[in-house]
Amino acid sequence: MDALLLFLELMGIFAFAVSGSLLAARKKFDLVGSLLLASLAGLGGGVTRDVMIAQGLPVALANPLLLLPVLMAVTLVAARLLHENRLRRTMLVFDAMGLSLFCLTGTVVAFEAGLNPVACALLGLTTAVGGGTLRDVVANEVPQIMVPVGIYAMPAMLGAGLAVLFLELGVFNVWIGVGISSLVFAVRMLSLR
């Protein structure tokens, strides 16, 4: 299960890092700005979670593997293989994937650290929306979570809440995780129609 958790984290990091690099492109920032916003968007939520859990080094520092999806995202955007106009819909899909993955992985990480259920759900939500908020604040924009298209934080709250429920009941497994993530993804995407 830890390998699966890592895989889902990497997917989520990539999805959010792309959103950071695209924001940097829109604001005409250079490669450094792209790297910074991609890192904040992709890794910021998880680092904030790990700093609050206070059990040693944030995963993003302990495991350099987590930097790979950030570098990939920056490269793809710099090479214009991903850009906003053509792929706006695709990007919303990526962002929704990040959201649905991080509200799950964040909650599970907090649960495995032995936190109380309320704290687990809060940290799941923080992981899901923290990176995007840091991205927007550092880019000097009103955070997207404040002025969302469709509903944004609600699906993540739902996902974190469901995850902590099943974890506390002791019946959480891979399939339930996949189900919760798919539900969050579906609710987010439907709200965009």
Add this chain to the structure above:
Amino acid sequence: MDALLLFLELMGIFAFAVSGSLLAARKKFDLVGSLLLASLAGLGGGVTRDVMIAQGLPVALANPLLLLPVLMAVTLVAARLLHENRLRRTMLVFDAMGLSLFCLTGTVVAFEAGLNPVACALLGLTTAVGGGTLRDVVANEVPQIMVPVGIYAMPAMLGAGLAVLFLELGVFNVWIGVGISSLVFAVRMLSLR
């Protein structure tokens, strides 16, 4: 005394959370924005303090009771039982209460964690002004502490400094705490006349 400290913290959290929800209302953010700004304003100062003290989970995560005043504040503002026009004066009173309570509780928490006097005073100040600063930064506003009406940070510095003085002298007690907090509150309110 720990029960008193907890009670004062809850009061301060409520006071600042109301300021966050009112800012969200002024900026036309939705319920999620209200929750986020109320949480940042009410809990952000204490979480920043606890992350720096680095002695385990922030109190706001360890004790879900601290979330209650945030939810109350969001509910009261959403139900329009508290709104800015009618209660601007009342809100300044709440904010001054938060300031006077947090500069005291922040200093005491740092002292009990065994920090040096300068660090205790700094963390008292951080607890008092950190939440409001996070609130304003995430809402993409110039932080109020930078462009204050009346004097804002000075009374909090005074309160944190006095608290650490009495703590170091070993003569700090409930009445001295109440006295310091009342002094900070009075100085802040007088500066608004």
Add this chain to the structure above:
Amino acid sequence: MDALLLFLELMGIFAFAVSGSLLAARKKFDLVGSLLLASLAGLGGGVTRDVMIAQGLPVALANPLLLLPVLMAVTLVAARLLHENRLRRTMLVFDAMGLSLFCLTGTVVAFEAGLNPVACALLGLTTAVGGGTLRDVVANEVPQIMVPVGIYAMPAMLGAGLAVLFLELGVFNVWIGVGISSLVFAVRMLSLR
């Protein structure tokens, strides 16, 4: 060597704190704003690094000596002994000194905490550019690292990378440190011509 590291830190803190106080002056903030921006610029990068390393109290809290250069910078700017118009060039020199010192000290501190090479370089970079970014974000400006005059982050990346290389090879010493710092400083200054 630890005394040298401390001395270099103090120099870097002073250089960045001056940049914070000058920004406060330009934005017409009062003394409190000057103190806050000087603290964020001078100490923010190191505190962020220490919070992520998660091995106890940030140095800026553990050792009150680190507050002295901040107070000096605020005083010099308040007394108008340093101001922007006359000393713009001088200030760019100070800022470049801060950058070249912090990318080195940040990397060394992370290495001494036992982190992996990638994390050491990342934290060196974070220490170098984190304070300035916090300064600009709290002042509600687009961070300078996003819209730099000349090249800014690249020399810091180079310095952190070289430092970690020599540290890993076990051949790092004072002269190599001075050499790296001088190289970063030179690259930064040349990019401003």
